[in-house]
Every structure is written in C-alpha cells, then in structure tokens.
Amino acid sequence: MEQELKAHLKKLMASGDVAGIIALKSERGMAKPYLFADASELECLCLTPKYPMASVARLLLDEDGAARFAIVCRGCDERALRELAKRHQVDLDRLVIVGIPCDEEMARECACPEPFPSVVAVGTKLEQWEAEDIGAAYRAMELDEKLAFWKHQLEKCNKCYGCRNACPMCFCKDCELENALWVKHGRLPPEFPIYHMIRAFHLAGKCIACGECQRACPSDIPLMVLNTLLREDMEELFGYVSGTGADAENPLYTKEEMQ
C-alpha cells in the first residue's frame, strides 16, 4: 500500500493542485506528522502509528489562510475533518483528502466503528467489519459498580489534560476544564467526577471515536468507554452519529423539539 500511495501522491504533487501533503514521515526510525512539499521527500513517507492528522490540518490551514493541502486520511481523520468543518474549524475546500483504510489489527485496536474513509484512494477496505462493543461490560454493571469502577479509574488521573490536548475535536480556546468555577485548580487527582464528566459531555455529538484521548492518557483510563456510550446515546436519542453526513448538525445545537 505504501508504494502505491507514494506513487499516487507524487502524481498529486506534480499536478500542482496542492501546496503540500500532510502525512507521516519516517525519520531516524520514528514517524512524525510532516508537510511534504517536495516529491523527493516522499520516499520517507510512512503510515503508522496513528497521529491525529486532522489537528495538524487545522493548525496548517490556520497558519496559511489561502493554501490548499492534500492530507492522507484514515477513517477517523476524515470523520474528524467533517465534524470540524461543521463547526467552521477547517475549510474542506482547501483540503484534498487522500483516503487510506486501516488493516484489521489497527481497526481492532481502536474498536473503530468504520476503519476506512468514504473514498479509499489506495488500498482495500475491510469487508464485513464489525467493531467490538466496548460498552457492553459497563452497561451490564449496577449503578454502584459503575461508580466504584470510575472512582478507581479516575483516581489515577494525572491532570495532564492530555485527553483534551490530543482530541482532534477539542478546539475551544477557553476550555471549561480549566474554569475554576467547575474544577478546583491545582488538585491531584482532579475533582471526581466533574472533571471527566465535563470532558465527556462536551464531546457528546462531537467524538468521532478515534481513541486519541485514551491513547494519550498516561494512566490508562478507559475514556473511550464513556465516549462510546455517549455516541450510542446520541444515536439512540437523536439518530445522530458524529463524523457522518456533512449536512447533519449536532442536535445539541439545533432549535427543534426533541422527538
């Protein structure tokens, strides 16, 4: 897939349609997000591990108000870009999405709801993919078990804000997690459970299930469980699945009565 992708990108670059390509570059054996501006550099292109590429796109589109970039996107990256576009955080007209699918191992690691973008430019998408139901064990718990579970998990929190920092959908300049009205400053662990509840609630209708928050957590808190349960709730209550449909608005922002 890598060779095929390089060839595809070289063509794209030669077309002059884009100022650069946002993708991963391998340097000293490690991958990093990079803006490829020259075809010769594409030899160093690599595909893994996953990095939050939508956040990189948002940064670069902000830094350069006019340029058009190509971006190598996985399913989650595309979902993030769509949700960001709905909130006017990225201009999709200035991005050429080059879709690549995830292999089964990666898809399973993320319990990804859809491990491929809408259009796959290179590679073959997984047939018959069904994500693991990571919420199942928690839905089955009694209320007091749930509370004890989260109390234990969230007591490990190091208040690094990594879950927020790594999230492609957390773009607010002023974050309520840092507002002392709600969460006392300087306490470790942060107050249970308000800190993590605010984070989870603010992602309702936003979370595109990329799993970056959980991967960024030094304490291995299963944040994706909360996010996944809320994703299900949004679908059940409003029929809304974030990351899909460019026109659908987050129901929490709309004016219509709930059905």
Place this chain on the structure above:
Amino acid sequence: MKYDNILTTCPFCGCGCKYYIQVVDGVAKSVLPCKEDPISEGHLCIKGWNAIDFVYSKERLTTPLIKENGAFREATWDEAYGLIASKFKEIKARDGAKAFGFFSSAKTTNEENYLMQKLARGVIVTNNVDHCARLCHASTVAGLAASFGSGAMTNSIPEVEDVDCFLITGSNTTEQHPLIGSRIYKAKEKGAKVILVDPRSIQLASIADIHLRQKPGTDVAWLNGLMHVIIKEGIADEEFIEQRTENYGEFKAEVMKYTPERVEEITGIPKADLIAAARMFANAEAASIIYSMGITQHTTGVDNVKSCANLAMLTGNLGKPSTGVNPLRGQNNVQGACDLGALPNVFPGYQAVTVPENREKFEKAWNMAEHIPESIGLTVVEMLNAAHDGALKCLYIMGENPMISDPDITHVREALDALEFLVVQDLFITETAEHADVILPGTSFLEKDGTFTGTDRRVQRIRKAIEPLGNARPDWEILCDVAKHLGSDQFVYASPKEIQDEVASLTPLYGGVTYERLDKEGYLQWPCPNAEHPGTVFLHNGKFSRGLGHFFPVSYKPPAEEPDKDYPFILTTGRILFHFHTGTMTRCSPKLNKEVPTGYVEIHPSDAEAMGIADGDLVQVSTRRGTIQIPAYVTRKVPEKTVFIPFHFKECAANMLTNPALDPIAKIPEFKVCACKVEALGESS
C-alpha cells in the same frame, strides 16, 4: 510554509520523555507526544504538554547585561566577555584559583556541564565546581557508590511495569515523575503490591496496600525495623547475602537492635503494619525500592540511602529486572551533570580528582601547564559559606537559582552580596541574577543541540528546533567564548557533537556514546564503554560495580532540629506536579500558573481548627531562620502537627525557613525536616 516536528527531550523532570515540537516557519507552536518513545509512549504530564511556554516568555533575557551603579544596562557580548576576562584575571592573580567557584547546572546539557567543569579545572584550575545535585541526590551519589560502587538508579523506567512489590518512600511519584507514576499504576493493575512509606497521604496512597506514615526524619529506624523483621522471620535471601555481599555480620548486629516495638516508638509506625510490610516486601518475586528526596534531603541522607541499599541486598533484589534501588532524579539532566563531573570530587565519569593518574590524564588531554589541585573542591553550600566569610571572591553560576533553591535564603543573599564578582548565565533575571555583576543570556532546550541523561542513566538527544531568541547564545558557545577570552585554546568545537566526542575519549562510562548512535538507537544507557557496547539496562548483573555489595551498619540519629515548645510543628518541603524547581520556567506558563498561582502551607484540619485557621486564610509560618506569610490549605494529606510547603514560590519561599544543617558526607541540607510554628493572621488571602 514549512512545517516539521523536531524530536527532543523534555527539560523538566528526570523521566526523560522525548516528544516532538511542532514548528511552523521557524516558530515552535506546541508539543506533540511521540508515540514511539520508550519512556513517554505518547503520554505526557501537564508540564511536558506546556513545555514551550516559557521559551517565548517576554521575560526572557535576550542580551547580555552589565551592572553599573546598581542597575543593569544592556551590553554587547564583547563587553560582557571583556569584563569577565579582566575581573577573572585580576582576582586569580591576586587571590588565586581557590577564590573562584562555579555552579554548573542540571538544566543544561551534558556537553555544557563538561565544559563548565573543564573551565573550572582546566582554565581557572580549581575543583570548586558543583551543582544542585548537592541539594537533591548528593546522598544517593555518595551512599550507593559506597554500597554498590555506582551511585545511580540501578534499574530502568520501563521495568517498573513488571515489579511485583514496590517500596515507595520519599517519592511523590505521580507528581514528580508522572511517567514513572503511571507505570506504578500499570504494575498495580497487573497485581503488584504497593508499600508506601510517606508522612503525607499522596496520590499513590489510594492504591497502596500498606501506607506507613512515619514521623519525618526517622527513616533509618523504620528501614532497620523492616530488616529486623525480615532477618528474624528467616525470609532474607541467604544465598544472595552469601555470594554477593560483605560485612553482613556487623550489619545484622546493628539492625537486630531495632525491634518493631522500638521502631514504633521512634517512627510512630504501628508494629503490626511494619511486620506486614516486611513480609510483603521480602516474599515478593521482584521487589523494587523507589525513593527520592524524602530519603536524601536529611542530615542522615547518606545513612538513609545505605539503608535502602541494605534492604535490597538483604532480599536479593539487585541485578535482576524490575528490582533494585531506584533513586528518581529530579531534574532533566541532574544525572548527566553528575556524570560529566560537575562535582567537586570527581572528573567526568566519577574519576576521582584525588587519584594522581586521573589528574594527569585530564591535564594532558586539556594541554595544561598548571596542575589540578589534588584535594576535592567546595560544594554548593560550602562555596556560599566561603563567599559569606570572604574567602571566595568570584562565582560563576550557570542556570541555577540558589536564592530560591538553597536553604536559609537570608544567608544566601548575604553570601552573594559579599562576592566581589558574580556572573550569572540564565534564561531569566532570576532572584539570583539580580545580584550579578554580569548576566549572560543563555538558551532554552529548544534553541540548541546536546544531550541529557535521564534518571535511568539514559543518554538522549535534544535538538535545536528554533533559532536562539534575540542575542541569546547556546550555553556551550558562551562557555567556550569565556574560556577563549581567558586565553585558553582548548575550547574549539564546531558543535556539541565534537564536545561529546571529547567526553567519550576521556570518560569510560560514556565511551561508546556518539551522536550517530544516539540518532540511530534513540538512547544509550550507561555504562556504555565502547562503540560495540549496547548500553546497560540494569546495573550489578552478576557482580556489583565495586565487586561485592557492602552492608553498612547504620544507626538511627534524630533530625538536626526537632519540634519543641517554641516551634511545635514539623515543616517538610517539596515540589508539586504543576511547577518545577524555583518556578523560573513553569511560572511563565499561563496554564501551569493558573493551576497553582502561588504557594500554600498544607495543614491538618484539627490543627487548623485549634488555631482558628480556615482553608485559604493567610497564616504566618516561622522557624529560627525566617518568617513567611502564606495561604493555608487545610487538608488531611498531612498528618497532625506536620505542615508541608512547596518551595517553588519566591513570594512565600519555603527556603526562608529551612534548616541548612548538612549531612556530614554528602553535604546535603535537611530540607525535609525542621521545627516551625504556625500562627493565624486573621486574614483571608
């Protein structure tokens, strides 16, 4: 537009997390975790995430400053160097090399530490060079070197995940070394037992199987008590003791005096808990001792460290993965600063200055006409004392801030003011720099190349991501320039890589460390004596660095100052998650500063109630050395009659209060215990 990610190493604690700096058109934008780094694994703490804030602070020094008529004026580099050269020459001609002192820095690179001690020893020709390791792990360097032959963390950070039983003492790991703390959680999830010995109820207390809350300053007693129980119950590792150690008999005679009853009397630790902890530790497959400044910053610091070493030997927990004695070093490069000889008694690689062959080797390598003194130099605290007494005239301080970090700040101020000439090289006009005659603007970790050595002896690269701000210069260049202005021709390097090549040629510990290998392999853990050596994951495998491990009999001595009628509380000090050291860098970060904008004193609810103190009230804390006013944080984290103050904050500086009493061997001050009184002021802060 140019967008790139530069891989570098964090400038805060000793974990040594590598991460990317996102750079757009030469401007650093933010930190991006590196998912393939073996230490951080794509995780960071709040300081790491916000590590670039201070770099662009408007308070940054960007030009040299010279003090004239009591005020600083901007100067050119040539003026600054010229002044330094003429004053240095004048003082050396008049008072000799012994009138000079050099404070190197655990914040700067290995290369810079090497150059600083080379400047002191090779150009001025004095061993008066030291750095803030004196204030944190001098006891470790001395204690573990005596017991094992090597004064460093025996095992490695990734191994922490597979420990079966932890003894964590004097380390608030989740705050001070978050990426080691997170591995303790991982091990716990895998079934590890956690014994926490700490007077305070720190975050790790919530997962501790046993939490022993000792009276501060009684560590030798409870450590001896644990070993007493282990020996008495016959659960010591006889085979290990027999084959790998010496002096067991004498040691055993001493610890047998520490019955659990006696230990309870001294430490306040209930007898039954002590016995349970001893069994838990001795019966574990792989047991690991993790400690930090709660062990070292005492007048009995070396004794405490030796006791930890004794416990590990007694239970055979050395020379194996996920075991060992693991001092967590507090600063990004405090391990490296020690390794590179920024200490008054050793050349790089712990080659003693008292050994004639070592002196000859360095004199020859540095092409010296003069001879390096055979006696060891002065330590940080001793240099300040010598300045206070007028014997030391000239001090060159690079990246240190003794006006906040050293005990008894009033004394420090008097010492600095007594100096004839003070050069400070820093990023900011620190409280120390205010007393300087010349300030040289150095650069942050983003603006230069070099290497840091993390707490697990892990040498890693930092890489220049942006150009130096204004007229600031990389610290290694400044040191070379100063040496050149003093007439030396031994400081010609095109880049830090060439400095490391010189280090490797003179330092067996780092003999195989090259920039090429670091680029290819990511890191190298010393000892790494040659190009073929893969580095060392854990020490003392099969054999101790000194041959046999040495059991030191250690007897309990009370702290230098204990509570009395006038000063009824115990004051203990330390760091917090959100700030670093003297706050010079972290207090410039809006995010970090917002979390904790100023200092506080933790006080137990029952003590607070007795004095009519409410949470947030301004209170007065005094010791025999000074008085500060500080907001109260009423919390059960501290036991009754003990208060805790983080030392980062100049406006309520804990070190106005601390006791400069020193450990007789390591010369480390007793930051962790002194007697104080707390008074309500009847005001809310």
Place this chain on the structure above:
Amino acid sequence: MAETWNPKIVGFLCNWCCYAGADMAGTSRMKYPPNIRIIRVMCSSRINAEMVIKAFQMGADAVFIGGCHPGDCHYVDGNYRTQKRIAVLRRLLEHLGIDPRRLRLEWVSAAEGEKFAQTMDEFAKEVAELGPSPLAALQREVL
C-alpha cells in the same frame, strides 16, 4: 447521620414560567416539601451540564430544572435545547453510576402553581427513596 438525613434538591427555575409557578404555589399557600433550594435563572437553557454536575459535586442529592412548556419559551427555543441537553446528561450520570432519576426536568407554566407543588412533593419522595447521593458521601471524604 441516616436518621437526620433530608434530601437536598437544587432547583434551577426559569424566570418566566416555572419560577412564577413556584411563586404562585407560595402565594397560594400550597404545601410542598422544603427540600428544594431554588435558583432563579432567565431561561432553563442557561443551565449547562457543568452547573448540574457541580450541584451534585457540592452535595446535592438531586437537581430539578423547571422550564416553560414547549412553544412557550420566552426566547423561542431555549427549552428545546434544555430538553436535549438534559436527556444526554441523564445518560452520562447513569454511565458514571449516578441514578438518572436524581436529575429531573419539568415544564411548569406561570399558572401551574399546583403542578409545581405536586411535582416537588413527588420528587422529594422519590429522592428520599433513592437515599443520599453517593457523590455527596464521597465529597465528605475528600479534604
């Protein structure tokens, strides 16, 4: 503790409808349990998730939100937003192990003093049956 416990309910009432309804219940001398602590807000949609969670965090056993009937919002669509927000928040409370019945949203008009009193009566009973909030107990542990 247990015998003296009385449910603490924090009530956020919209100025135009529910607060006026509560006012009417009061002036009409209707009896309802004194467990509720009322906070008047201009619109029920002023109440964000943080405020509700904070109330629980500070020891509330339950939170009541009173807004205008659908179509009656003084600001046209505020109550629709509230309705959706609270529906999601109830789910989130449940995921964390907090009984969602502790968070209740009702439409009460300015004329419905009786409905307000009745609702309070019902809700206070329900919360009493649920017992003290587990979060309130946890809060007392932390200091």
